Amino acid sequence: MILTVTLNAALDVTYEVDGLVPNSSHRVRAVHQRAGGKGVNVARVLASLGADVLITGLIGGGAGAEIADDLSRAGIPARFGAIEGTSRRTVTVVAGDATVFNEPGPAVTAEEWRRFRGLFRELCRDARVVVLSGSLPPGLAPDAYAELTEDARAEGARVLLDADHEALRLGLAARPDIAKPNAAELARAAGPGPVEEAARRLLAAGPAAVVVSQGADGLLGVTPDGSWAVRPPRRLSGNPTGAGDAVAAALARALHSPGPFDWPSALADAAAMSAATVLSPVAGDIDPSAYRAFLQEIACPSPRPPR
Amino acid sequence: MILTVTLNAALDVTYEVDGLVPNSSHRVRAVHQRAGGKGVNVARVLASLGADVLITGLIGGGAGAEIADDLSRAGIPARFGAIEGTSRRTVTVVAGDATVFNEPGPAVTAEEWRRFRGLFRELCRDARVVVLSGSLPPGLAPDAYAELTEDARAEGARVLLDADHEALRLGLAARPDIAKPNAAELARAAGPGPVEEAARRLLAAGPAAVVVSQGADGLLGVTPDGSWAVRPPRRLSGNPTGAGDAVAAALARALHSPGPFDWPSALADAAAMSAATVLSPVAGDIDPSAYRAFLQEIACPSPRPPR
Structure with missing residues (x-):
């Protein structure tokens, strides 16, 4: 089972308006609303591909109840911890463009x-892979992901960490199996410079592997044994929200598979899954036939020459 | 007791952001959130002045529960009818200016x-005055206020109607004691032209009296026996949201008082209460000392010459 963790779960609300005019009133x-947060999106992708997945995290208040109801309606199993506070909403105002309030x-x-x-420790006993992703809610110490990584590893689960800022930096020291920053998160955690050099600095901070998602520039996987780059199947236009979550979903599924980890095919799979998400208007949705078509188009990456 | 009715009760949510930039993401x-809707604002003003007030209307879902909780914390009595749907939210994005999504x-x-x-009929038995105000939720027939006006009058209560469009036009025929449109609502219901003439056309449609709230131009009260105009105590800058609800609150309190209705002092009171609301940053809040000071400043209106 793959356990995805969303500590700052969200109710993603979309408002359709005829046009956005600042300092005026809009009907x-x-x-539309549905459960969101990066770990929830990862679980949606995995569930739609038939993977055995369970969502956990923290929810509370009216928005928390609506998050749980939405996942129940979608048929995605979830066992959240309850909190006294109210889960956050994100409001996206769509008028052609999208304006977001988090x-x-x-x-x-x-x-x-x-x-x-x-x-969490109880759920980890049945999990082969744990995905820790997204922002931390206020009040949690920035080493929350480091603590969960230690808990998961103590129960024998493998860990993928998709975080930012201090939560990423402190999480690395607990040695997750994969850290998956995007290019901006990588630069914040490892400093500026060429992506592969920055990824190697991140690798030195503890994780067994680093995968950098770079949007239209594709994916770069860096391990102590070598590195691999893979590009998207073609130039895509669409909704990039959730593309990084699809990469995390693909890598989690690869970590979950028995046998040795096959980096070239895992990265090709992640690039295809990410591309199929970009074509969907809603984060966490994936077009399975587009995914299969992209998988045919993407050549498995060959190792980069050692530097 | 004064019963205020809010059929489309709202959870008024305010987002503070550093600046509103369309097509971008905002932290x-x-x-902030609190119970809203015009009838709730009327009740807040009345409760803060010590009046015996009860809120009713329709609420449902998570937002409905939050509306009830907020009123309970504020100590304002409420007995809502429950619905299966979820009460609406209004989101106001404040970045200096205010941008509203309803x-x-x-x-x-x-x-x-x-x-x-x-x-409603049960609550009317204890009510001397009923205030019907605000928009109707989807699914309700536009004559909903006409039905409630008949119910209230059958129980011996007096009725103030503050509505717009079809709900106002159809409500008038049930002969409320006062109809309180603002200038724009009056023009929509009675056609364009001088305000007093339009108000007389509205009067001919059924209500015992019409009070038009005209913002900085003050109030105009029109009855079969004469008309009175009263101006605000001075030019005020502030938050006009809720100023009309304060007018409704003052008129409801005057309807509630025993003895004959004293139009000049009721209108002076309404103008002072409305002005004191403009000075408050939040609709439904009133500064009692400003209210008392304005009451001293406003001269009781003298009757207009018959036309």
């Missing part, structure tokens, strides 16, 4: 975090 | 409306 024509999220108390770690 | 610095509100079924009318 919202339609309201609430910061609820304060989490030390006692709530202690209780969640108990639940 | 919300702070989220959700349309929940669909209300015929059965829910039937049940609400039963509750």
Whole structure:
């Protein structure tokens, strides 16, 4: 089973309006909402491909109940820890363009975090892979992902970490199996410079491997044994939100497979899955036939020459 | 007791952001929320002045529960009818200026409306005045306020109607004691032309009196016996949201007082209450000392010469 963790789960709300005019009043024509947050998106991709996946994280308040209801309707299993605060909403105002408002999220108390770690360790016993992704809600210490990585490894699970800022930097020291920053997150954590050099600096901080998602420039996987680059099948236009989550989903599925980790095919799979997500208007959705078509188009990457 | 009715109750949410840039992503610095809708604002003003007030209307879903919780924390009595749909939110993005997104509100079924009318008639037995204000949620027939006006009058309560469009036009025929449009609502219901002439046309459609709120131009009260105009105490800058609700609150309190209705002092009171609301940053809040000071400043209006 693959366990995805969304500590700052969100209710993603979309408002359709006829046009966005600052400093005026707008009639919202339609309201759509669904459960979101990076770990939820990863789980949606995995579930739609038939993987055995379970969502956990923290939810609370009215928005938390709506997150749980939405996942239940979608048929994606979830076991969240409860908090007293109210889960955040993200409001995206769509008028052709998209304008996004991200609430910061609820304060989490030390006692709530202690209780969640108990639940998390219990769930890890059945998990072969744990995906830790997205921002931390207020009140959590920045080493929260480091703690969960240690818990997961103690239960024998492999860990993929997709985080930013201090949560990423501190998480690396707990030695996750894969760290998956995008190019901006990599630069923040490892400093500026050529991507492969920065990825090697990140690797030196603890993880067994680093995969950098670079949008239209594709993926770069860096391990102590070598590095591989893979490009998207073609130039795609669409919705890049969730493309990084599809990369995490593909890598988690590869970590979950028995046998040795095959970097070239895992990266090719991740590039195809990410591309198929870009074609979907909603983060976390994937077009399975586009995914299969892209898989045919992508050549397995050959190792880069050692530097 | 004064009963205020908010059929499309709202959770008013305010997002503080550093600046609003369309087609970009915003970190919300702070989220504030409280119960809203015109009838709720009327009740807030009345409660802060010590009046015996009860809120009713329709609420549902997570937002509905948050509306009820907020009123409970504020100590304002409320007895809502429950609906299956989710109450609307209004999101106001504040970055110096204010940009507002109004959700349309929940669909209300015929059965829910039937049940609400039963509750409403029960509450009317203890009400001397009923205030019907604000938009109707989807699914309600446009004559909803006409039905409630008839119910209230059958129980011996006096009725103030503050509505727009078809809900106002159809409500007038049920002969409320006061109809309180603003200038734009008046023009939509009675056609263009001088305000007093339009107000007399509205009067001919059924209500016992019409009070037009005209912002900085003050109030005009029109009855079969004469008309009175009153101007604000001085030019005010501030938040005009809720100024009309303060007018409704003052007129409801005057309807509630025993003895004959004293138009000049009721209108002076309404102008002072409205002005004191403009000085407050939040709709439904009123500064009691500003209200008392304005009351001293406003001369009681003398009757207009018959036309």
